[in-house]
């Protein structure tokens with residue numbers, strides 16, 4: 112926890128160095144070593160959330176999360192992936208504009224890294240900002256596979272122009288562990304609403320819902336709240352925190368008690384209007400970069416705004432020097448999360464030349480079964496993919512006719528948000544957007560990344576049971 116909180120070379124940076132130099136990786140005989148800039152070894156790991164919760168999962172380079180990989184924008188790198196498990200694996204580079212062969216999904220035709228085999232990938236990291244890598248394997252009804260495992264980590268792509276206007280830089284990944292099937296899912300999806308229900312279906316399907324996935328335990332990085340080192344600060348410091356919701360399951364709201372956060376980037380892309388907020392909301396797969404002024408001495412909890420989730424581990428203690436109280440929590444004001452406040456009105460974007468309509472629906476699975484998710488009336492795979500023409504500017508309309516908020520992601524492309532639930536906006540670029548329940552999101556993008564591109568909900572179970580589609584180039 113709080114890997115960058117103390118010392119010159121934080122543990123995650125050391126891990127990154129190790130990854131860079133491939134330290135500790137035993138090369139199998141008869142396989143010539145590959146000169147790689149980064150090596151990711153997929154293998155069983157243990158995660159000690161706290162001394163009474165030690166979990167077994169699959170991770171990268173002996174830990175979960177894996178190392179923070181720092182890359183330079185535009186500078187090609189070779190990544191060697193070694194799969195020391197019995198399951199074929201895929202490493203996806205979320206938020207990068209890279210070809211389908213290296214993007215890391217089976218649907219796009221990226222090669223699998225077979226069990227007990229290795230494979231090298233060349234990619235040119237871009238754009239700059241907070242990206243991440245994770246398994247893109249299907250899990251279906253196996254909660255020990257894919258994004259349910261500890262296979263996730265940050266990639267930070269540097270542009271070389273970081274003014275370093277902060278005293279500490281931290282990478283905090285929000286996670287849940289020990290997933291289980293449940294008939295009742297209670298989450299904060301209603302947080303996403305600030306408008307009318309624009310996309311309510313004509314006739315509500317009132318069949319009972321199928322099983323969803325819940326979690327027994329939570330953490331930030333690999334430690335539960337109260338375990339591991341606190342983030343140690345001094346009054347007057349500025350913290351730059353890169354947040355990532357690495358959950359395969361849920362969207363989350365996060366706050367630091369007693370403090371406000373200035374959101375400066377969404378999904379790693381600078382926000383044209385940075386805003387100071389009481390809490391942040393992260394859909395599964397989303398990132399937020401926030402600067403926090405240490406102006407309220409005490410000992411505080413940074414964590415989930417939901418008490419039951421904090422009690423199950425989702426948080427970390429922030430400790431000012433010289434303070435000796437118990438960690439305090441204060442509920443922040445509850446306001447719906449609103450992407451539009453980070454945009455800039457009057458932002459001029461190229462006009463869309465064509466539009467793509469998508470409608471999301473749920474077929475309730477009923478007791479003991481799974482829901483099925485439809486894109487335009489059908490679960491994946493579709494008879495015909497969405498066809499893009501190279502160089503064309505598209506308007507993608509996402510109509511969510513379900514009672515859940517879905518974090519939608521299009522691989523290998525960058526979206527410009529133009530409307531959330533009827534509210535126009537501009538200037539915010541993202542790769543993942545939470546489409547409010549019975550709501551709508553509209554984004555524009557330029558088709559400039561030839562090859563197949565996967566479009567899906569970032570909640571693993573939704574994706575596995577139909578909630579995905581392929582975009583292909585004509």
Ligand SMILES: [Cu+2]
Pocket residue numbers: 515516517518568569570573574578
């Ligand atoms: Cu979903």
